[in-house]
Amino acid sequence: MPELPEVETIARGVHKRVRHDRFLQAWFCSLPQPFKTPTSKQAKALAGRTILAVHRTGKHIVFELGPSEDVPRKLAPDAGQRAGDRQSPDAQWIVHLGMTGRLLVTDPDSPVVPHTHARLELASGRELRFVDPRRFGRLEFRELGRDVAFVAPGAEPLTIGPMEFAALFHRRHLPIKAALLNQELLSGVGNIYADEGLFQAGIRPRRRTDRLTTTELERLRIALQQVLNQAIRLGGSSVSDYVDADGKRGFFQLEHCVYQRTGEPCRRCQTPILRIELAGRGTHYCPRCQR
DNA sequence: CATTTCACCTGGTGGC
């Protein structure tokens, strides 16, 4: 379900709600799929840890965690006042939502919906839940010092500059849509925002990356950033059941120009939107506005 | 090596 704007919305929401909170006990169901770290290890490792911050990188949500409270802290004479904020994390919990994953902060006695794979009791009395019907999501625990800190595989689409962006695609030889979906190039763009970005840039999805001009690539970079930023402002796209940490839907789906608008008139020129299959994904574009 | 296809899952929708 979630691409960069949805993941950003969820990460911000979760951050606001659970920062400075603490994990108590964790329950993980035994289905093997969503757990990169074995469930028992993960539950044990998370228990007692302070949540310093929650943020997004690419399509991943990263929880920066402090040590368990019951482990006596090695002084830290400096820091003085805002110890909690300045404290550097010594572990991370990395959540990838896959297609249908959700992270919810709930009341402990709110009904447990089907496909709830993780329940994390919080010191504040609430619960953080991970729900994922298709089980494409992934949960991973990293102990910093033993494991390396998480780094997104590709460049950050919101901040990448013109040169780096052009270089990234110019040396490839595949359809631009396929390149946009490759997380090792850009981290965070998925099927919706690839289609919407290409529409705004006026580029056909099948155009090969190495045949795009520098001008076209720059148009694409700007278009992608505008689309992603506007989507973040609107809380993401709720295509079917996407909801943020509060259970609220986003509104960017109302702004879609091509995604899942097959046969409907183009918002700019009234030509019916086409749907093709590319890189194994449904791909939507306007044959007149996009060249 | 780069690029493409497919498998991994469950659920919703629309046609018959």
Add this chain to the structure above:
DNA sequence: TGCCACCAGGTGAAAT
């Protein structure tokens, strides 16, 4: 109502 084919926000492994 039931059955079935098809579609879905993602990704990594296997095939080409």
